[in-house]
Amino acid sequence: MTAIGKAGVVTLLRTALILVIGSWIVFVAVRVIPGDGIALRSRYADAGRAAAIRSELGLDRPYLSQYIAMIGDFFSGDWGRSMVTGRPVAGEFFRRFGATFELICGGIVVGTFIGIGVVFIADGFRSRLARGIPRIVAEVGLVVPLFWLGLIGIYTGGHLLGIFPMGGRAQVGADTGAGFTGLLTLDSLLRGDIAAFIAALHYLVLPVAVLSLFPAAVVASILQARLEDDRTATLRIALVAKGVGPVRLRMVHLLRLCAPVLVAALGTQFGALLGGAVITETVFSWPGVGSYLIQGVLNRDLFLVQNSLLFLLLAIALVLALSDILTRWLGGPSDATV
Amino acid sequence: MCVALVFGWGCGGGESEVKESRLVFARGADARKLDPADVDDGESVNVLAQVCEGLVRFAPGSLKIEPWLAKSYQISPDGLEYTFELREGVTFHDGSGLTAESAAFAFLRQMDPAHPAHFREADFQYWRALFDDIEAVEVDAPMTLRFRLRQPNAALLASLATFPAWLISPGALDAYGEGLQQHPVGTGPYRFVSWQPGETIVLERNDSYWGPRAGFERIIFKVTPENQVRLLELLNGVIDGADGLQPADVLALENDPHFAVYRGGTMNFGYLAFNSDVPVLADSRVREAIALAIDRDAIVRIGLDGAGVAADYPLPPGFLGRPDGPGDLPYDPERARRLLEGVVFDHPIELSTFTAPRIYFPDPVRVASLIRDDLQRVGIPVEVVSRDFQSHLTAVRSGEHEMALLGWIGDNGDPDNFLTVLLGSAGAVPGSATNISFYRNPEFDALLAAARVATDVSEREALYREALKLWRKDLPLIPLVYGEQLVVWSADVGGFSAHPTGEIRLGTAFRHDSDR
Numbered sequence: 001m002t003a004i005g006k007a008g009v010v011t012l013l014r015t016a017l018i019l020v021i022g023s024w025i026v027f028v029a030v031r032v033i034p035g036d037g038i039a040l041r042s043r044y045a046d047a048g049r050a051a052a053i054r055s056e057l058g059l060d061r062p063y064l065s066q067y068i069a070m071i072g073d074f075f076s077g078d079w080g081r082s083m084v085t086g087r088p089v090a091g092e093f094f095r096r097f098g099a100t101f102e103l104i105c106g107g108i109v110v111g112t113f114i115g116i117g118v119v120f121i122a123d124g125f126r127s128r129l130a131r132g133i134p135r136i137v138a139e140v141g142l143v144v145p146l147f148w149l150g151l152i153g154i155y156t157g158g159h160l161l162g163i164f165p166m167g168g169r170a171q172v173g174a175d176t177g178a179g180f181t182g183l184l185t186l187d188s189l190l191r192g193d194i195a196a197f198i199a200a201l202h203y204l205v206l207p208v209a210v211l212s213l214f215p216a217a218v219v220a221s222i223l224q225a226r227l228e229d230d231r232t233a234t235l236r237i238a239l240v241a242k243g244v245g246p247v248r249l250r251m252v253h254l255l256r257l258c259a260p261v262l263v264a265a266l267g268t269q270f271g272a273l274l275g276g277a278v279i280t281e282t283v284f285s286w287p288g289v290g291s292y293l294i295q296g297v298l299n300r301d302l303f304l305v306q307n308s309l310l311f312l313l314l315a316i317a318l319v320l321a322l323s324d325i326l327t328r329w330l331g332g333p334s335d336a337t338v
Numbered sequence: 339m340c341v342a343l344v345f346g347w348g349c350g351g352g353e354s355e356v357k358e359s360r361l362v363f364a365r366g367a368d369a370r371k372l373d374p375a376d377v378d379d380g381e382s383v384n385v386l387a388q389v390c391e392g393l394v395r396f397a398p399g400s401l402k403i404e405p406w407l408a409k410s411y412q413i414s415p416d417g418l419e420y421t422f423e424l425r426e427g428v429t430f431h432d433g434s435g436l437t438a439e440s441a442a443f444a445f446l447r448q449m450d451p452a453h454p455a456h457f458r459e460a461d462f463q464y465w466r467a468l469f470d471d472i473e474a475v476e477v478d479a480p481m482t483l484r485f486r487l488r489q490p491n492a493a494l495l496a497s498l499a500t501f502p503a504w505l506i507s508p509g510a511l512d513a514y515g516e517g518l519q520q521h522p523v524g525t526g527p528y529r530f531v532s533w534q535p536g537e538t539i540v541l542e543r544n545d546s547y548w549g550p551r552a553g554f555e556r557i558i559f560k561v562t563p564e565n566q567v568r569l570l571e572l573l574n575g576v577i578d579g580a581d582g583l584q585p586a587d588v589l590a591l592e593n594d595p596h597f598a599v600y601r602g603g604t605m606n607f608g609y610l611a612f613n614s615d616v617p618v619l620a621d622s623r624v625r626e627a628i629a630l631a632i633d634r635d636a637i638v639r640i641g642l643d644g645a646g647v648a649a650d651y652p653l654p655p656g657f658l659g660r661p662d663g664p665g666d667l668p669y670d671p672e673r674a675r676r677l678l679e680g681v682v683f684d685h686p687i688e689l690s691t692f693t694a695p696r697i698y699f700p701d702p703v704r705v706a707s708l709i710r711d712d713l714q715r716v717g718i719p720v721e722v723v724s725r726d727f728q729s730h731l732t733a734v735r736s737g738e739h740e741m742a743l744l745g746w747i748g749d750n751g752d753p754d755n756f757l758t759v760l761l762g763s764a765g766a767v768p769g770s771a772t773n774i775s776f777y778r779n780p781e782f783d784a785l786l787a788a789a790r791v792a793t794d795v796s797e798r799e800a801l802y803r804e805a806l807k808l809w810r811k812d813l814p815l816i817p818l819v820y821g822e823q824l825v826v827w828s829a830d831v832g833g834f835s836a837h838p839t840g841e842i843r844l845g846t847a848f849r850h851d852s853d854r
Contacts, residue, residue, distance in 0.1 A: 035728030042463040043378050044759070045735055045770030085370050085535070086459055086519055092535060151566055159570045166571050172362055173538060173558045285562045287536040295367070295536075298694075300728050 007328055015321045022313040027067050030306045037083055037300025057302075074310050080303030082296070089304045093289055093311065098182015099169060100288030104277050105183075106204055107211030108266065114212060115219025120250045123227060134220045141217025146210055146276050150283030153206045164206050167285035170199065207284040214276050215266060222265045226258045260330040267323020271316045359555035361831065361847065364562045364577040368536050373519040374504040375448050376460040383501050384842045385539050385559055389431075390504035390524030393422050393441070393483070394495065398843075399835050401605075401656060401751040403495050407436060407505060407525060408483075417490030417793040420498075424481040428548045430507035431529040438483040443508040445475045445485075455511045455518070464502035468493070468750060490791045492798055493752035500750045501841070527552040527845035536561055553833060553848030572597070572826060579827040579834075581842070585643035585700050588824045596829050602836020603823030607649045608698030608745035609760075610689075610709065611775045611815040616740045618687065623677050624718075625813045628741075629667055630674035631716040632709055634818055641705040645824055646698070649817035652760065652809060656838070657753050658795070659802020666810060667817075674716040686719035690742040692730035697840070698745035698821035705818070706743055737768040737776055744774060745821070751838065753802045758786050761814060777814035 179187035188196035278290035650665030765773035
């Protein structure tokens with residue numbers, strides 16, 4: 001009990017530390033990034049006007065008071081307006097968030113299945129060659145640029161074969177049917193509209209396939225390493241001797257053994273996955289927060305970038321904490337089996 | 339008339355009409371705002387060009403000004419009063435009629451900081467840059483609008499044809515408040531329907547348009563960020579037209595009978611600026627030698643994939659005061675080498691460039707490497723420094739560069755909009771410079787000031803000719819290319835023409851029947 005309590009405190013402290021350091025990095029980064037979004041707003045530059053705007057936005061105040069204001073505004077939901085479009089940042093961010101969330105969930109779920117599948121299927125064969133396959137998936141998934149992969153996907157799936165759309169979430173000009181959740185698959189199911197559900201899936205296939213490669217690689221490499229370690233080999237021999245069948249051996253015992261490391265790995269790679277989503281969104285014209293953030297950075301749209309990054313930071317820290325807790329919870333029973 | 343009416347009814351009933359009468363155009367970025375007074379990006383302007391109109395406009399395919407929502411105009415002999423007689427029977431999309439009172443709204447809101455539609459967050463940069471000489475906007479009679487000027491401004495009429503002077507209905511303020519920046523209510527052939535930011539903007543035909551009936555039921559502007567994906571969408575008929583494609587890809591489409599390629603929007607130029615505050619570049623022999631050493635035709639061929647023309651004046655073709663023939667900027671590396679005899683470079687000269695494509699430099703890094711190679715061939719060591727566009731702009735506006743690549747896209751087709759902005763000493767303030775050569779020549783400034791207030795065209799022409807001679811003598815910047823905007827349409831879309839201003843007008847566009 002005390003051990004668990006101590007672990008909880010460690011997780012809490014770590015999350016707090018990530019948030020504090022991360023938010024300072026965001027704060028400094030958006031201010032030192034070369035290229036002044038306020039002065040560049042006009043083609044006809046006007047130094048006096050830029051200074052006036054900066055003072056109106058409080059950007060001439062001491063850094064500490066600006067930082068406190070930034071945190072206060074973030075949590076009170078006052079995310080300011082885009083300096084380029086004039087739209088409130090919070091409204092636009094959360095309108096797009098569903099699209100990104102749907103993409104990332106798809107990527108994680110599909111990627112995990114692929115990673116586990118590849119490793120266990122290869123594990124079923126005794127040949128060295130087959131056992132090399134997970135390694136290849138892992139290497140390729142970590143190395144191949146998503147950007148290139150996305151273009152290849154659209155070229156083959158959309159152009160050559162003509163079976164998948166070339167991007168977007170719905171037909172051009174059609175009502176996307178986004179509802180309460182902002183996830184088209186979930187919204188259409190909640191409405192009981194099967195046709196819309198299938199259409200939403202159709203648009204998800206290519207981008208999710210591209211995005212899933214990275215989590216698949218992470219899962220495959222970790223699972224493979226775990227299977228090859230001595231402890232696992234001993235457990236395996238014991239289980240086979242007990243008469244456990246090959247499918248049950250992998251899908252129940254080995255998976256349970258590996259679950260904590262997998263959850264921990266996916267948790268720590270969540271940030272990288274978000275990065276992958278940014279690129280995937282741009283290639284697939286996916287109207288999510290990733291492409292929103294990219295536009296914001298290119299335009300030096302201060303409050304847009306600042307608050308979007310803070311939200312993503314919060315999301316990453318929470319996922320990390322959650323995976324921490326989940327790992328420990330899963331860790332108990334799996335340690336007991338050994 | 340009768341035939342047109344019958345034909346119109348006949349077309350409206352068909353089932354296939356619904357599908358056929360939709361036009362989808364894709365570009366790389368979304369519009370920023372849909373308020374003509376507060377935008378400066380092509381994506382916003384190209385949507386607004388279907389929805390809004392001005393008192394006067396550029397005649398199709400040219401820089402000539404023709405009356406439009408005003409049926410006639412008069413300029414007083416002293417150049418201080420512009421009087422517009424408005425067209426009757428024009429209505430805004432909200433049903434309100436065009437009167438001098440409602441026309442004045444678009445100008446008063448930009449001019450008067452106390453106006454309820456002079457939003458605090460809006461910039462109105464063009465008002466300060468192009469319309470600042472306007473002292474008062476007066477309603478003279480129900481259909482007569484008059485502008486009174488502080489001093490004559492020969493460019494004003496052309497400025498009134500540009501998008502910041504397009505009219506929007508005063509009713510939009512009552513209906514949407516600050517949201518009018520996202521809900522344009524104009525008089526144009528298409529009316530605004532909806533906007534999904536980052537995805538699509540939908541317009542529909544304005545059935546009570548005062549001019550010829552628009553050719554499509556709906557126009558959809560779609561965002562496809564990736565150039566290659568946009569090309570694939572075009573090849574597969576997902577979209578009907580696109581801009582911002584890579585010139586090399588467009589060249590391949592030029593021979594394809596399924597597509598029509600339009601080249602337009604040449605009201606721009608890309609240039610190489612010398613920071614005159616850098617000692618080595620203050621030497622006129624070095625500037626002259628650099629000009630002689632650069633092969634501008636090779637830049638067009640390799641750096642732009644042919645999507646442009648070599649530039650030899652800091653003014654695009656057709657501008658007042660620009661001589662018609664080729665200018666005095668030969669490619670002569672031999673002479674460059676001779677000029678440089680005795681000049682010692684103790685360090686490589688820095689050439690700043692940027693990474694994002696612009697209309698004048700689709701690949702600015704490639705252009706920079708071509709120039710570096712040209713200059714090194716005549717013995718000038720060069721180091722290329724490349725940044726993203728926003729960082730580059732900040733650096734060069736503060737004068738942190740030695741040589742820099744940049745360009746300018748003109749607003750109103752007037753020489754003043756190029757020469758004063760890029761070479762006038764008022765624009766040479768570090769931190770907010772538009773004159774990134776930091777060229778300060780009182781004689782040059784005086785010529786431009788005189789040309790601005792001169793009302794006689796031939797007098798202005800002579801003054802700009804003189805100014806161009808001074809530019810050539812001092813050579814503070816070398817013009818490199820006039821970039822071309824490439825717009826590709828599916829071959830069955832007709833009635834489209836390319837404009838020098840680069841704006842895309844779809845009011846007269848239609849779909850050919852042949853494919854049905």
